[in-house]
Amino acid sequence: MEFIAKSGSPEKQRSACVVVGVYDSRKMSGRAKQIDQASGGMISGLLRRGDMDGKWGQTLLIPNVPNMPFERVLLIGCGKEREFSEQRYLDTIAKAARVLNETGSTEMTSYLAELEVKGRSNAWKVRQAVITTETALYRFDQLKSNPKQPRRPLRRVVLAVPKRSDIAGAEQAIADGKAVSAGVALTRDLGNLPGNICTPQYLADQAAQLGEHYGLSVMVLGIEDMEQLGMGALLSVARGSRQPPKLIVMQYRGADDDQAPVALVGKGITFDSGGISIKPAAQMDEMKFDMCGAASVLGTLKAAAELKLPVNVAGIIPACENMPDGNANKPGDIVKSMSGQSIEVLNTDAEGRLILSDALTYAERFKPSAVVDIATLTGACVIALGKQASGLMSNHEPLARELLAAARESYDRAWQLPLWEEYQTQLDTNFADMANVGGREAGTITAACFLSRFARKFKWAHLDIAGTAWAGGKEKGATGRPVPLLTQFLISRCREKTGQRPSA
Numbered sequence: 001m002e003f004i005a006k007s008g009s010p011e012k013q014r015s016a017c018v019v020v021g022v023y024d025s026r027k028m029s030g031r032a033k034q035i036d037q038a039s040g041g042m043i044s045g046l047l048r049r050g051d052m053d054g055k056w057g058q059t060l061l062i063p064n065v066p067n068m069p070f071e072r073v074l075l076i077g078c079g080k081e082r083e084f085s086e087q088r089y090l091d092t093i094a095k096a097a098r099v100l101n102e103t104g105s106t107e108m109t110s111y112l113a114e115l116e117v118k119g120r121s122n123a124w125k126v127r128q129a130v131i132t133t134e135t136a137l138y139r140f141d142q143l144k145s146n147p148k149q150p151r152r153p154l155r156r157v158v159l160a161v162p163k164r165s166d167i168a169g170a171e172q173a174i175a176d177g178k179a180v181s182a183g184v185a186l187t188r189d190l191g192n193l194p195g196n197i198c199t200p201q202y203l204a205d206q207a208a209q210l211g212e213h214y215g216l217s218v219m220v221l222g223i224e225d226m227e228q229l230g231m232g233a234l235l236s237v238a239r240g241s242r243q244p245p246k247l248i249v250m251q252y253r254g255a256d257d258d259q260a261p262v263a264l265v266g267k268g269i270t271f272d273s274g275g276i277s278i279k280p281a282a283q284m285d286e287m288k289f290d291m292c293g294a295a296s297v298l299g300t301l302k303a304a305a306e307l308k309l310p311v312n313v314a315g316i317i318p319a320c321e322n323m324p325d326g327n328a329n330k331p332g333d334i335v336k337s338m339s340g341q342s343i344e345v346l347n348t349d350a351e352g353r354l355i356l357s358d359a360l361t362y363a364e365r366f367k368p369s370a371v372v373d374i375a376t377l378t379g380a381c382v383i384a385l386g387k388q389a390s391g392l393m394s395n396h397e398p399l400a401r402e403l404l405a406a407a408r409e410s411y412d413r414a415w416q417l418p419l420w421e422e423y424q425t426q427l428d429t430n431f432a433d434m435a436n437v438g439g440r441e442a443g444t445i446t447a448a449c450f451l452s453r454f455a456r457k458f459k460w461a462h463l464d465i466a467g468t469a470w471a472g473g474k475e476k477g478a479t480g481r482p483v484p485l486l487t488q489f490l491i492s493r494c495r496e497k498t499g500q501r502p503s504a
Ligand code: BES
Pocket: 272, 274, 290, 347, 349, 350, 351, 352, 376, 377, 378, 379, 380, 382, 437, 438, 443, 466, 467
């Protein structure tokens, strides 16, 4: 999709479709009023007649507005003006994109980014318009024989901004939005691919391709390398599978070599059956999404590379399957991690933390300025926070605050849970240095406690994306979260360093 920033009033636009908002009840936005006046009261006439009253979700497509250079106008109901929240704004953008995609206009000039959203700048509204439009039109039909395609899909979106002087900022926002969207799309594609296609080897190939395209260095470690490094925890999970495990290590270098990198560590379980502690059959298919943390690392690296962000990033992805097998982990087995600490595997379904523990230890060699791991780690997190927020836990409060700020800025929300020392005792066992599960209470936190024991040597934060990485039911599919959050985190770090938003 092509996005262009422009200023100027709607009655002057040569466009296939101009999009303006109408609030409940029958209250025209400023731009709708301008069209109304220039067309001799056409819109107010329709509103008076009751064709639309601006309720949330309503749309009215009007062809042939008299005296206007555009071909149609789309009125979008925005609901009550004082209830017009961030979420409403995003839903409005998505609605416009979907309607336009089906109505035969391949181009639109949208005034929606001019609608007032409390506390949000023009640049924010433009960036989110780009991301939300791309997200709304995303489809995953590469595995369908006859994918349904719109007859004349939307190809070009002109985003209006209030003043000429807003255009430069809007153009930067479009570039940011497009980069995030590209990362999100990659993450969704990888997440949506089934376990028989998206194997550890497939993820490694994707990483290599990304490296090729953007000039990142990519290294893939196999079983023997892992054995040499003593990655007994990662290897123990992989042992139950026919698919060989891969540790994918990527480096994006946007800053000087002496700048310590941010390390992103993504859980890459390409299918989680639970292993010997096998999961119930219902919805087990969704465990193909258990590599969404890994996919978000690839997506974020793509976005960073697209924007040429002046920052160094290391991406570390432990990838394997969790399957039941004669050679698989058994409850009670004790394995030795790369850190030297021993782990009693009381539940083979708590596999994510096992593979991440070795990946975290591996991250030490980059002497990172911060490490963020991203993982679909616990069902408990879905119970605690639902699909709205990712769970955030950290051993360094300023890092947690940085990520929370990025989450707010990107509207890819996260919520912090405590990581108090007192929870650590839930991992005690008589037989090893720690157990891999901590009982029913505070399952998301004890999973993070486990990881924290492998993150003592650096500033570390953990994002539990079990509730946010994919949707179930009719809307089943990967969301691409938390790529917007992570990309914003990197952008903000650059801003701090250079004192300005880096130019794309
Ligand atoms: N990948 C799952 C977590 C998960 C479950 C995410 C359901 C989204 C929906 C993870 O490997 C797992 O199985 N965790 C267990 C941990 C338990 C055994 C302590 C869980 O959450 O049940």
